[in-house]
Amino acid sequence: EVQLVESGGGLVKPGGSLRLSCAASGFTFSSYSMNWVRQAPGKGLEWVSSISSSSSYIYYADSVKGRFTISRDNAKNSLYLQMNSLRAEDTAVYYCAGRILDVWGKGTTVTVSS
Amino acid sequence: QSVLTQPPSVSAAPGQKVTISCSGSSSNIGNNYVSWYQQLPGTAPKLLIYENNKRPSGIPDRFSGSKSGTSATLGITGLQTGDEADYYCGTWDSSLSPYVFGTGTKVTVL
Numbered sequence: 636e637v638q639l640v641e642s643g644g645g646l647v648k649p650g651g652s653l654r655l656s657c658a659a660s661g662f663t664f665s666s667y668s669m670n671w672v673r674q675a676p677g678k679g680l681e682w683v684s685s686i687s688s689s690s691s692y693i694y695y696a697d698s699v700k701g702r703f704t705i706s707r708d709n710a711k712n713s714l715y716l717q718m719n720s721l722r723a724e725d726t727a728v729y730y731c732a733g734r735i736l737d738v739w740g741k742g743t744t745v746t747v748s749s
Numbered sequence: 750q751s752v753l754t755q756p757p758s759v760s761a762a763p764g765q766k767v768t769i770s771c772s773g774s775s776s777n778i779g780n781n782y783v784s785w786y787q788q789l790p791g792t793a794p795k796l797l798i799y800e801n802n803k804r805p806s807g808i809p810d811r812f813s814g815s816k817s818g819t820s821a822t823l824g825i826t827g828l829q830t831g832d833e834a835d836y837y838c839g840t841w842d843s844s845l846s847p848y849v850f851g852t853g854t855k856v857t858v859l
Contacts, residue, residue: 735796736799739793
């Protein structure tokens with residue numbers, strides 16, 4: 636079964652850091668680009684970041700550029716999102732999504748609040 | 750704020766048809782494939798349509814997609830109560846955020 640499972644969400648104070656992980660199974664992880672997409676409470680989808688299969692190409696939304704870092708470990712079938720200098724507006728459910736965005740995890744919730 | 754504009758809501762009776770528009774520009778829809786996603790309440794998004802009009806395995810042919818110029822359209826025929834969800838278009842953009850989603854449309858079955 637093709638599956639993505641996110642972890643690492645939680646409550647963090649403004650200015651703090653958090654590292655999200657996404658474990659992939661059921662497909663050849665190393666062959667596909669991967670993405671992080673987030674959804675603030677009651678809001679629409681927002682693409683956050685993408686990384687190519689070999690990590691050669693990395694892209695970020697302007698809203699997170701310079702604060703978030705995407706990475707992957709193909710040997711561990713895992714995707715990561717290091718989030719620094721977190722702000723209240725980063726509060727959202729963070730989804731890991733892969734391939735042609737046809738595979739999505741269930742999401743992990745990040746809450747930035749004092 | 751998204752660069753892809755969708756109507757906030759559409760509605761129809763069971764068995765009827767609805768269409769959802771997605772309006773963009775030459776930097777996104779005009780030069781890239783469009784995908785459509787369905788998000789049922791409390792769940793993760795699900796890919797419905799990719800490359801403008803292709804359906805992944807398991808997606809019924811009641812769902813269809815089309816693109817013309819800088820706009821795209823999702824059609825749902827034979828509307829069912831289980832189709833009540835938020836629907837988003839998405840595509841790559843060469844000028845702003847590399848990938849953009851539409852503003853989202855809530856489908857209500859009357």
